[in-house]
Amino acid sequence: MTTMEHPPTMKARITTPGDRDVRIERIFNAPRERVWQAMTDPELVAQWWGRGNRLVIEKLELKRGGHWRFVEHSDHGVHGFEGRFAEVTPPERVVQTFEWDGMPGHTALETMTLEDLGDGRTRLVTTSLFLTAEDRDGMLQSGMEGGLNESYAALDRVLAAMA
Amino acid sequence: MTTMEHPPTMKARITTPGDRDVRIERIFNAPRERVWQAMTDPELVAQWWGRGNRLVIEKLELKRGGHWRFVEHSDHGVHGFEGRFAEVTPPERVVQTFEWDGMPGHTALETMTLEDLGDGRTRLVTTSLFLTAEDRDGMLQSGMEGGLNESYAALDRVLAAMA
Numbered sequence: 254m255t256t257m258e259h260p261p262t263m264k265a266r267i268t269t270p271g272d273r274d275v276r277i278e279r280i281f282n283a284p285r286e287r288v289w290q291a292m293t294d295p296e297l298v299a300q301w302w303g304r305g306n307r308l309v310i311e312k313l314e315l316k317r318g319g320h321w322r323f324v325e326h327s328d329h330g331v332h333g334f335e336g337r338f339a340e341v342t343p344p345e346r347v348v349q350t351f352e353w354d355g356m357p358g359h360t361a362l363e364t365m366t367l368e369d370l371g372d373g374r375t376r377l378v379t380t381s382l383f384l385t386a387e388d389r390d391g392m393l394q395s396g397m398e399g400g401l402n403e404s405y406a407a408l409d410r411v412l413a414a415m416a
Numbered sequence: 417m418t419t420m421e422h423p424p425t426m427k428a429r430i431t432t433p434g435d436r437d438v439r440i441e442r443i444f445n446a447p448r449e450r451v452w453q454a455m456t457d458p459e460l461v462a463q464w465w466g467r468g469n470r471l472v473i474e475k476l477e478l479k480r481g482g483h484w485r486f487v488e489h490s491d492h493g494v495h496g497f498e499g500r501f502a503e504v505t506p507p508e509r510v511v512q513t514f515e516w517d518g519m520p521g522h523t524a525l526e527t528m529t530l531e532d533l534g535d536g537r538t539r540l541v542t543t544s545l546f547l548t549a550e551d552r553d554g555m556l557q558s559g560m561e562g563g564l565n566e567s568y569a570a571l572d573r574v575l576a577a578m579a
Contacts, residue, residue, distance in 0.1 A: 318520040339521025350521050357481045358502025358513050360523045362547055384525055384545055 263409075264402055267393075272386040275393065277379045279405050283412040285369040288377065289344035291411050292365075301407035303327075304400060315341050321349065336360070345369075351381065359388045426572075427565055430556075435549040438556065440542045442568050446575040448532040451540065452507035454574050455528075461486075464570035467563060478504050484512065499523070514544065522551045 265279040281288050291297045295310045302308050306327040312320050315338065322335035336350035339362070347365045352358070361381045368376040383389040428442040444451050454460045458473045465471050469490040475483050478501065485498035499513035502525070510528045515521070524544045531539040546552040 318517055337515070337520050339519075348521055350515075350523055352500070352513075354481055356502075357500050358511055358525055360513055360525070362521055362523070382547055384547060 263405075265398075265405055267398055267401075269389070269393075270380075273383045273389050275381045275383075275389060277377075277381075277401065279377045280370070281375045281377060281405075281409065281412055282373065283375060283416070284373050285367050285375045286344050287412055287415055288367055288375045291408060291415065292347075292367075293343075297411055297415075298323075301404055301411045304403040304407055314338070317341060336363075356391075359391075360384065361388070361392070426568075428561070428568055430561055430564075432552070432556075433543075436546045436552050438544045438546075438552060440540075440544075440564065442540045443533070444538045444540060444568075444572065444575055445536065446538060446579070447536055448530050448538045449507050450575055450578055451530055451538045454571060454578065455510075455530075456506075460574055460578075464567055464574045466490075467566040467570055477501070480504060499526075519554075522554075523547065524551065524555070 333354035340348040496517035503511040
């Protein structure tokens with residue numbers, strides 16, 4: 254156990270366990286309940302998911318079978334994202350589909366888990382399963398890593414402000 | 417080329433080219449434009465998709481990125497199905513996602529093609545790609561084959577009535 258703060262430039266660890274999946278791991282300096290809240294309360298999600306861009310949360314029906322839909326408004330255009338919840342188990346697990354309007358039908362299934370590390374920190378692990386290896390590779394090459402790290406840095410700030 | 421009518425008990429040919437997919441092939445005694453119409457006009461779809469059960473077509477936004485949602489009302493309960501269109505190319509090709517409310521997140525990607533056989537008949541081929549082999553096997557074991565043949569027999573009758 255360390256009492257050091259993680260550096261502000263902390264990156265998510267992105268790996269590819271198989272040819273159709275992506276695994277993302279990131280530790281947050283906040284207890285699990287707080288991370289869960291920041292990831293599920295629409296007003297808080299709107300503060301970090303869009304990395305500074307305006308985010309309209311059209312739907313966030315946080316239950317099995319419920320739908321979600323976020324629309325990000327940036328200088329470069331309007332991008333919609335949506336999916337459906339397969340499992341919602343507070344404060345530790347969400348399974349949902351994910352689809353970008355720009356590539357309808359290229360659905361991925363995301364499993365997000367929050368692990369309480371017991372020292373006021375929380376490990377986030379998200380695994381995404383794509384229908385094809387091409388879909389997975391397309392996601393990796395889309396600049397997703399930079400966007401993800403920006404989102405998580407914004408989430409760090411939201412979590413600090415909640416403390 | 418044959419001029420024989422197919423027998424009224426004609427079955428779809430269901431095969432499994434890989435461990436995550438299902439291929440369905442069925443010939444209809446109707447020209448392609450008519451089959452396309454019966455598969456895309458909500459009033460006609462409602463007459464066969466539910467195999468005699470009442471079918472409420474909540475959404476049928478037949479374009480890339482559009483959504484569809486059908487709810488079947490039977491003596492055994494209410495079942496919702498939904499998805500999103502990835503491609504709509506009349507009168508020959510539709511690509512869409514498919515999901516049953518009872519198993520949210522277990523999304524399949526369906527590619528449906530209609531081939532004009534030139535003699536007043538049309539070959540329908542649908543390939544479904546599932547996220548996992550378990551999802552595919554679950555679909556095969558769900559009684560899907562019987563339901564499919566009932567739907568297509570009802571579609572035969574709709575096509576005959578349209579002639």
